[in-house]
Amino acid sequence: xxxLFLKSTIxxxxxxxxxxxxxxxxxxxxxxxLNDRLDDVEDVVQDDLDRANDAARFANPEYRPGLSGSASxxxxxxxxxxxxxxxxxxxxxxxxxxxxxxxxxxxxxxxxANNSATKEDVFAVYEAAYYFNNSxxxxxxxxxxxxxxxxxxxxxxxxAFLGFGPGYRVVNRPDxxxxxxxxxxxxxxxxxxxxxxxxxxxxxxxxxxxxFNPNVFLTNDTDILNSDTALRVNNDFGVNFRMTxxxxxxxxxxxxxxxxxxxxxxxxxxxxxxxxx
Numbered sequence: 001x002x003x004l005f006l007k008s009t010i011x012x013x014x015x016x017x018x019x020x021x022x023x024x025x026x027x028x029x030x031x032x033x034l035n036d037r038l039d040d041v042e043d044v045v046q047d048d049l050d051r052a053n054d055a056a057r058f059a060n061p062e063y064r065p066g067l068s069g070s071a072s073x074x075x076x077x078x079x080x081x082x083x084x085x086x087x088x089x090x091x092x093x094x095x096x097x098x099x100x101x102x103x104x105x106x107x108x109x110x111x112x113a114n115n116s117a118t119k120e121d122v123f124a125v126y127e128a129a130y131y132f133n134n135s136x137x138x139x140x141x142x143x144x145x146x147x148x149x150x151x152x153x154x155x156x157x158x159x160a161f162l163g164f165g166p167g168y169r170v171v172n173r174p175d176x177x178x179x180x181x182x183x184x185x186x187x188x189x190x191x192x193x194x195x196x197x198x199x200x201x202x203x204x205x206x207x208x209x210x211x212f213n214p215n216v217f218l219t220n221d222t223d224i225l226n227s228d229t230a231l232r233v234n235n236d237f238g239v240n241f242r243m244t245x246x247x248x249x250x251x252x253x254x255x256x257x258x259x260x261x262x263x264x265x266x267x268x269x270x271x272x273x274x275x276x277x
Contacts, residue, residue, distance in 0.1 A: 048250055066096065066097075067094070068094050069094055075087050082114065084111070084112060088107070088109050088110075091106045093105075101129050104125070108122050109122075121145075121148070123146075125142070125143045134169065135169045136168055138164070138165070141163050142161065154191070157190045157191055158189070159190075160188040161188070166182070166183070174211075178207070178208045180207075182202075185202075186198060186199070186200060186201070204223075205221075205222065207219075215241065219236075220238075229260060231259045236252060236254045238250055238252035253270075254270065256268075
């Protein structure tokens with residue numbers, strides 16, 4: 001059955017400082033490779049911290065009118081004892097016109113080793129919101145995820161969902177916000193032998209934010225998907241500390257419930273820390 005909400009909480013501890021001289025050293029020493037890995041860890045931690053902030057928390061978000069966005073591409077190729085190619089393409093587009101805001105995100109990952117494809121993934125999400133006023137809005141959500149290498153019945157080749165519904169801001173204060181939204185949608189799932197299933201799903205979400213002071217706040221995000229196949233509930237609770245400009249941390253607890261599994265609940269504790277000096 002389709003998993004509507006793709007959530008990942010990645011936690012890491014990154015402590016390190018690299019100088020300009022170290023950056024210039026040859027990769028044979030491992031210095032440059034280590035620095036690249038530290039950058040990756042710091043990016044993951046910062047993403048985890050940024051994820052706690054809800055872009056649509058306060059009333060009608062003020063986006064730049066018209067079209068805006070970004071695109072990125074990364075490629076690497078290796079020859080010799082081992083031959084491989086890695087290609088990643090990402091694009092983020094947003095269009096805002098008055099109370100109507102649309103966004104589209106696409107990621108394409110392709111990997112090849114010794115002339116054989118090892119990864120052919122595409123992931124795209126479309127979101128649209130129309131803000132009737134500061135409290136009431138309507139949304140449309142569409143997502144599709146494909147695996148070009150899925151060939152078995154147990155593999156998911158195509159996972160898609162399209163849903164819509166209303167949303168409402170119950171509380172909208174500088175120190176506390178709470179918004180809820182609910183809707184109906186259609187999910188489509190295809191496995192590696194191209195057997196498919198389409199069914200109706202009902203979705204509901206809650207986004208809660210409370211600020212204790214300018215440096216400490218908590219969030220609690222809940223998503224529910226109910227269909228004939230299963231009831232799934234995700235809850236992500238986190239406390240965020242930004243004590244100084246150089247020290248930030250987030251402690252989170254993610255629970256994932258699916259009543260179609262033998263063990264219905266998975267729990268994950270995450271700690272993310274950024275410290276600079």
